Amino acid sequence: xxxxxxxxxxxxxxxxxxxxxxxxxxxxxxxxxxxxxxxxxxxxxxxxxxxxxxxxxxxxxxxxxxxxxxxxxxxxxxxxxxxxxxxxxxxxxxxxxxxxxxxxxxxxxxxxxxxxxxxxxxxxxxxxxxxxxxxxxxxxxxxxxxxxxxxxxxxxxxxxxxxxxxxxxxxxxxxxxxxxxxxxxxxxxxxxxxxxxxxxxxxxxxxxxxxxxxxxxxxxxxxxxxxxxxxxxxxxxxxxxxxxxxxxxxxxxxxxxxxxxxxxxxxxxxxxxxxxxxxxxxxx
Amino acid sequence: xxxxxxxxxxxxxxxxxxxxxxxxxxxxxxxxxxxxxxxxxxxxxxxxxxxxxxxxxxxxxxxxxxxxxxxxxxxxxxxxxxxxxxxxxxxxxxxxxxxxxxxxxxxxxxxxxxxxxxxxxxxxxxxxxxxxxxxxxxxxxxxxxxxxxxxxxxxxxxxxxxxxxxxxxxxxxxxxxxxxxxxxxxxxxxxxxxxxxxxxxxxxxxxxxxxxxxxxxxxxxxxxxxxxxxxxxxxxxxxxxxxxxxxxxxxxxxxxxxxxxxx
Amino acid sequence: xxxxxxxxxxxxxxxxxxxxxxxxxxxxxxxxxxxxxxxxxxxxxxxxxxxxxxxxxxxxxxxxxxxxxxxxxxxxxxxxxxxxxxxxxxxxxxxxxxxxxxxxxxxxxxxxxxxxxxxxxxxxxxxxxxxxxxxxxxxxxxxxxxxxxxxxxxxxxxxxxxxxxxxxxxxxxxxxxxxxxxxxxxxxxxxxxxxxxxxxxxxxxxxxxxxxxxxxxxxxxxxxxxxxxxxxxxxxxxxxxxxxxxxxxxxxxxxxxxxxxxxxxxxxxxxxxxxxxxxxxxxxxxxxxxxxxxxxxxxxxxxxxxxxxxxxxxxxxxxxxxxxxxxxxxxxxxxxxxxxxx
Numbered sequence: 027x028x029x030x031x032x033x034x035x036x037x038x039x040x041x042x043x044x045x046x047x048x049x050x051x052x053x054x055x056x057x058x059x060x061x062x063x064x065x066x067x068x069x070x071x072x073x074x075x076x077x078x079x080x081x082x083x084x085x086x087x088x089x090x091x092x093x094x095x096x097x098x099x100x101x102x103x104x105x106x107x108x109x110x111x112x113x114x115x116x117x118x119x120x121x122x123x124x125x126x127x128x129x130x131x132x133x134x135x136x137x138x139x140x141x142x143x144x145x146x147x148x149x150x151x152x153x154x155x156x157x158x159x160x161x162x163x164x165x166x167x168x169x170x171x172x173x174x175x176x177x178x179x180x181x182x183x184x185x186x187x188x189x190x191x192x193x194x195x196x197x198x199x200x201x202x203x204x205x206x207x208x209x210x211x212x213x214x215x216x217x218x219x220x221x222x223x224x225x226x227x228x229x230x231x232x233x234x235x236x237x238x239x240x241x242x243x244x245x246x247x248x249x250x251x252x253x254x255x256x257x258x259x260x261x262x263x264x265x266x267x268x269x270x271x272x273x274x275x276x277x278x279x280x281x282x283x284x285x286x287x288x289x290x291x292x293x294x295x296x297x298x299x300x301x302x303x304x305x306x307x308x309x310x
Numbered sequence: 311x312x313x314x315x316x317x318x319x320x321x322x323x324x325x326x327x328x329x330x331x332x333x334x335x336x337x338x339x340x341x342x343x344x345x346x347x348x349x350x351x352x353x354x355x356x357x358x359x360x361x362x363x364x365x366x367x368x369x370x371x372x373x374x375x376x377x378x379x380x381x382x383x384x385x386x387x388x389x390x391x392x393x394x395x396x397x398x399x400x401x402x403x404x405x406x407x408x409x410x411x412x413x414x415x416x417x418x419x420x421x422x423x424x425x426x427x428x429x430x431x432x433x434x435x436x437x438x439x440x441x442x443x444x445x446x447x448x449x450x451x452x453x454x455x456x457x458x459x460x461x462x463x464x465x466x467x468x469x470x471x472x473x474x475x476x477x478x479x480x481x482x483x484x485x486x487x488x489x490x491x492x493x494x495x496x497x498x499x500x501x502x503x504x505x506x507x508x509x510x511x512x513x514x515x516x517x518x519x520x521x522x523x524x525x526x527x528x529x530x531x532x533x534x535x536x537x538x539x540x541x542x543x544x545x546x547x548x549x550x551x552x553x554x555x556x557x558x559x560x561x562x563x564x565x566x567x568x569x570x571x572x573x
Numbered sequence: 574x575x576x577x578x579x580x581x582x583x584x585x586x587x588x589x590x591x592x593x594x595x596x597x598x599x600x601x602x603x604x605x606x607x608x609x610x611x612x613x614x615x616x617x618x619x620x621x622x623x624x625x626x627x628x629x630x631x632x633x634x635x636x637x638x639x640x641x642x643x644x645x646x647x648x649x650x651x652x653x654x655x656x657x658x659x660x661x662x663x664x665x666x667x668x669x670x671x672x673x674x675x676x677x678x679x680x681x682x683x684x685x686x687x688x689x690x691x692x693x694x695x696x697x698x699x700x701x702x703x704x705x706x707x708x709x710x711x712x713x714x715x716x717x718x719x720x721x722x723x724x725x726x727x728x729x730x731x732x733x734x735x736x737x738x739x740x741x742x743x744x745x746x747x748x749x750x751x752x753x754x755x756x757x758x759x760x761x762x763x764x765x766x767x768x769x770x771x772x773x774x775x776x777x778x779x780x781x782x783x784x785x786x787x788x789x790x791x792x793x794x795x796x797x798x799x800x801x802x803x804x805x806x807x808x809x810x811x812x813x814x815x816x817x818x819x820x821x822x823x824x825x826x827x828x829x830x831x832x833x834x835x836x837x838x839x840x841x842x843x844x845x846x847x848x849x850x851x852x853x854x855x856x857x858x859x860x861x862x863x864x865x866x867x868x869x870x871x872x873x874x875x876x877x878x879x880x881x882x883x884x885x886x887x888x889x890x891x892x893x894x895x896x897x898x899x900x901x902x903x904x905x906x907x908x909x910x911x912x913x914x915x
Binding site: 036039044047048050110127128135136137141153154192195199217242246252261262279282285289 | 312313316317319323324327328329333334337344345346387389390391398400406410412413414416418420421423424425427430431443447450479480483501504505507508509514515525528529532540541544547548551552554555556559560564565568
Binding site: 429433531532533534535 | 630648784
């Protein structure tokens with residue numbers, strides 16, 4: 027079965043894709059060490075100056091904001107996604123399970139533009155939420171959601187939730203139902219079973235998924251761009267601003283590299299912790 | 311009581327997930343340019359505009375070209391990737407797995423910007439090639455995941471008996487294993503196609519005017535016009551995707567395609 | 574290093590097949606989207622196609638995005654003709670992206686004002702002005718603007734919207750108010766810093782500007798005259814004011830891509846765009862001032878603020894030459910992003 031020819035035949039295309047990934051990253055890193063020549067797309071010689079730029083208030087604050095927004099989004103995502111993922115895995119009624127999976131996963135596949143545009147309609151001054159609030163007389167003037175961190179985070183939670191639900195549902199489906207049943211048979215209330223059995227058993231999945239969502243959220247571009255309206259900036263917006271609108275490829279490259287390091291680094295940092303949690307769960 | 315509260319919570323969250331789609335569909339049939347809730351009537355005016363607008367037509371076709379090639383190539387490579395990582399132990403396997411899955415966590419704009427730079431270096435930024443390569447890289451992890459789950463579930467005894475009857479390894483692969491993987495491949499292809507067709511951030515960097523895909527054209531439009539034409543296109547995309555999801559779920563099982571279930 | 578590994582990646586790319594490149598039979602014109610494209614289609618392209626039989630395909634995008642993409646595909650231009658602002662046209666020619674023009678192929682240029690010939694590479698088509706504008710129904714009755722200085726007033730606190738794609742207007746105005754000009758713009762920095770409490774949002778595109786005006790989120794904006802008139806035509810009650818110091822004049826120019834295969838058609842297009850009748854129609858649609866002196870401006874339009882029909886009128890405005898503005902723009906943009914957006 028383990029025919030070497032098949033291996034060779036299959037490994038070559040895989041290596042080509044891996045090579046493409048490496049090349050795109052290498053290009054970003056290469057440019058981040060290049061000197062910026064104002065007004066030109068060509069770059070000068072080797073320099074570390076682009077990295078010092080990150081210490082300047084604008085970049086530094088945007089990087090901090092990005093980390094904060096991504097972290098808050100990941101936490102809200104976790105809180106909102108867990109019940110849905112739980113329902114998705116534990117529901118026995120076939121129609122309900124299908125409905126749950128389609129409603130919760132579809133937003134992932136409609137794309138960022140469609141979803142961001144939709145949130146502009148929901149959150150705008152004459153949008154859906156404000157129309158309702160005004161019609162009910164709860165507020166007399168439209169509430170400002172657009173161009174605020176709050177608005178951006180609401181839309182980002184929605185942006186990242188489908189992925190979170192997939193990841194959590196995978197984790198929950200690994201929990202053997204017998205543990206929950208056994209606890210219930212011993213007289214534990216459903217909420218207690220959930221809190222004392224299900225949550226601890228899925229803890230490795232919870233931690234891992236939250237970090238993945240943290241990284242995933244940093245990818246968002248259209249959401250902060252259109253809902254943040256220049257008032258809320260994330261790294262992605264600066265890369266675009268500096269790269270495609272000011273031809274400063276080196277600084278755009280540094281910022282891209284920073285985002286890459288933050289995303290991959292946070293996963294690498296958490297990995298040992300997740301492994302330890304997994305071991306503890308396995309022992310129980 | 312607890313159960314009731316739990317389901318109330320789930321329903322509330324599902325409303326949060328669904329409301330943007332509902333609002334888009336409502337706006338798309340609203341006859342006036344300004345938003346109104348509830349809509350002031352019913353009109354297909356914005357749909358007519360969406361279909362007659364040049365940029366949307368051409369970018370729709372460009373998108374189909376990119377999507378077709380990207381998801382098909384990704385499906386072929388996805389089978390290869392799932393097969394070598396599941397069936398073989400070799401040096402560098404972990405690294406290969408990491409590199410192929412990495413585009414899931416590498417920020418999209420880093421990937422897009424990286425390929426823009428690579429494309430500029432090679433002078434190929436005007437063509438479809440760079441767009442397709444970028445999309446293959448981005449959707450490959452989803453296909454690989456789908457095929458991998460099918461591969462885990464393949465009954466190895468079928469392969470073994472075929473081999474015992476004298477079939478060559480390549481014959482076993484072609485006649486036994488691949489047919490068993492078909493649902494996983496088809497499911498992965500569909501997921502890849504939808505993701506590629508709606509991919510935006512990386513596409514913004516690697517597309518040119520001639521190769522711009524639908525989401526990029528939509529973004530350009532949103533920047534310049536405020537009318538609900540985008541709502542009409544969005545509504546069509548939402549409805550098509552929901553139907554697609556429904557069909558995948560009925561025929562292949564969404565949970566399996568997305569590898570939510572491990573058994 | 575990565576960039577040099579041509580052979581290796583080329584092999585990877587063979588997978589995708591390089592053969593699928595789009596065919597080009599029509600004249601490709603690069604322009605902004607929205608209203609701009611619609612106007613150029615109606616006024617210029619229709620007439621051009623009638624004269625030559627060549628179809629026009631418009632490709633659209635933001636000013637800077639289009640320049641970046643043009644730079645990235647230098648040598649194999651994606652568009653044959655580019656419409657952009659005149660100072661950005663300078664950047665195109667400085668990067669060798671525009672062909673040096675043979676003015677004998679543009680007979681209509683003879684009828685144009687001298688300022689139409691921006692450089693040997695670009696020709697101005699029409700002019701407009703960036704000036705303060707406000708919602709008459711949302712600002713107090715006693716609110717009025719006579720000078721740029723009024724934007725700093727208490728009544729504008731947390732109400733002002735500015736373009737973030739090009740901060741030059743407010744920077745030039747602040748310099749002027751501080752007794753300097755564009756070249757010593759830094760003298761205006763203390764004044765710019767004082768404007769911060771008044772800034773509510775920055776708009777990245779015409780659509781955002783319109784949205785912010787329509788919803789009243791920024792009832793006062795530094796606005797392009799053409800957009801102000803467009804928004805008024807949408808029923809938004811706006812007043813555009815040319816301040817006593819003058820508005821910041823802008824000129825949109827056209828250039829022909831270096832290396833185009835459609836040079837003859839491109840020249841025809843430029844010449845058509847300068848035709849008096851075409852100019853009349855275009856300026857009627859955009860509400861801007863024509864470059865062809867023979868283009869008739871209706872009395873009604875001539876009365877509008879921001880429409881100039883004589884050199885004297887233009888001289889009262891703030892004019893910055895293309896080269897200065899082009900060279901300072903990157904500095905302005907990065908200063909503005911770093912100091913004013915937060």
